[in-house]
Amino acid sequence: MSDSPDVLDLTGTVQDFLTSMHAAGPVRQVRLPNGVPVWMVTRHAEVREALNDPRLSNRDQHDWFDQGALSPQVRSAMNTSMLRIDPPDHTRLRRLVAKAFVPRRIEALRPRVEHLSGDLLDRLAAGADEADLIAGYASPLPVQVISELLGVPVEDRANFRRWADAFSAGLGAPVFPVREVTDFVAHLQGLVARRRVDPDDALLSALIAARDQADRLTEDELISTAFLFVVAGHETTTNLIGNGLYLLLRTPELADHIRAHPEDLPQAIEEFLRYESPVTGAALRTVTTAMNLFGTEVAAGDLVMVSLHAANRDGAAFADADRFLMNRERNPHLSFGYGIHFCMGAPLARMEAQVAIGDFLARFPQARLAVDADAIEWHPGLLTRGLAALPVRLAG
Template identity: 35%
Template structure:
């Protein structure tokens, strides 16, 4: 299928390939930049090195897998300041955009996902989606999400043990919910997971990412054409009627917007459901606390979001002008990354940040980012997590690992941290 692909438009500078030479601005104080990303030692915490960064080098020079250099910011107040500073750009077309994957910038500069754009372009797309993700709209989805989660628990319990929890439950919940919202048939839930596995891997080439997203865009293009002929009451129908048919967006722009909504929405929720479940299996005291008092679940979800911080290095930015954080100047045109896990484990903001505390007061974490680019789907993500975890604790109290704990495989090389698989029984 020939899938429409959004063309590259006027750029602030030609987007270089991932093999572009590193910046020549050097590391602060003459020190050699450390390699980034830094692998987690514990899956339920930020990398241990972040503690030293916050104390000794809170705005640190790093070398990325592309061999380009950038800055990483690890303190809570600095991360919030960075992500709300209008002098900082999210435009993926900027030459020193700190992409972490081989093909990420090349494909992103061509497809223009709205999370990698600046105002007024970003504002236009965000306003287009915002009405569908309000607290009121999301609350209205609760009965539908609960019914689907109950179906998936039924299917899991009817399956032959052991099962891969990531596939049969975590991915099935998150993908079903986003498909329900958009009006996408959910015949092949693993298709969406495969697309994200390729497009979100730091080792995928531009050609591999383009091929994976091409399949996704082909599916969406067919649904858009169908909704133009037969509108429904789903989000794709609304976007077609209110924005495509009116000429506010082109078909390519609509495909990109829907595509990033699917990819970002389902991947983060999949990883959060699976990783939170593993944490509860490791910590039966936490599971018992939630079973004894289900009203704690909303607070527990926010604490899981803070502790796990699976989207740690998603906030990729470029300084459009010189900026200063913690007394260090980041020169204009340098790439900079706000470390969400660093901020969420900052002891200056959270007492005993390594502890999982469902009674933590004023849990103002930045797991969904901060500022104008804060995750538009955060209310829906919270709803999915609340229902998925509460239902699991209530209906499958004997859930346990079917393999040795050391055999659990984690995704260290993906845009969001999570689990490759989780074999369970009950």
């Protein structure tokens, strides 16, 4: 890697970022805001290939996000999920987790998600005419859903949300939230200990009981899996719901179309996922052996980041890639990843988005943005992209 690659700018416009990424070729060298150098893969075909390349390891081999600030015990407890390991351990762990995270459990949640959505919409309707849909709807709904699914007590949910938000915001940042992440792990360890002696019918207890012959999850794998589900289960779905509502409300005729044709909502959600990817980058990989990475020589130990957002806007893979097309017929977006690490929570995220967006549009037919679309602020995140707030006039 060269001595002074560009620092990755997380504060500029997404179009500026994508234009610079695509112009640089399939691989570009950058530094994260915390100074850590990475190779970034940006084109759709190359991103798919990189996500399936066994020479790019998901295993935690680098302290890129905290630069050694966390204790080894906390790192192991938060970074041993199936997202951060390779086969054969990944195969074993995913198989064990899948036993507790089956599709029937997800579909059985739909009535409960509809109930939670209705309660939140009732609160919006009872409040002021102008509301922030992120704070009042898009964020609390996934928090409640993933908390109930896992079995997180009501009294812990606000802290879990705060800690998870701090962790996501701290990835690649100059200062990592060590205290928040340490507290997060400690509380998850306490919750697992309680569920061992007093199990319930939620997912965490099912994970504790999950077995495959002589295999079961280790303590670190349990904590790390719960950590992953809390973080991924609320922030990414919050972003999907919020980004989708923003895209509809900034163009009212699109919102009106979904109201008139709710059967088109699932297809529209796929375009939300592509156009404003709630997850912009996959977990960083470590190069295990010196290799040629799409025309660029990289060394063993180098870090590689695959940009899902850049891949989703690649003109070679999508016609009119920089246009939002609600009825796009061919949409092989990569927002849930690709290959063996494809997101296990994709069906849950899609279902929550269908319920949340469909219910909101039906409940508030006159809703409009309360500010100019260009004035909306986005969180500057390394691996996620979501709105800081979504101010809306509920009565139009």
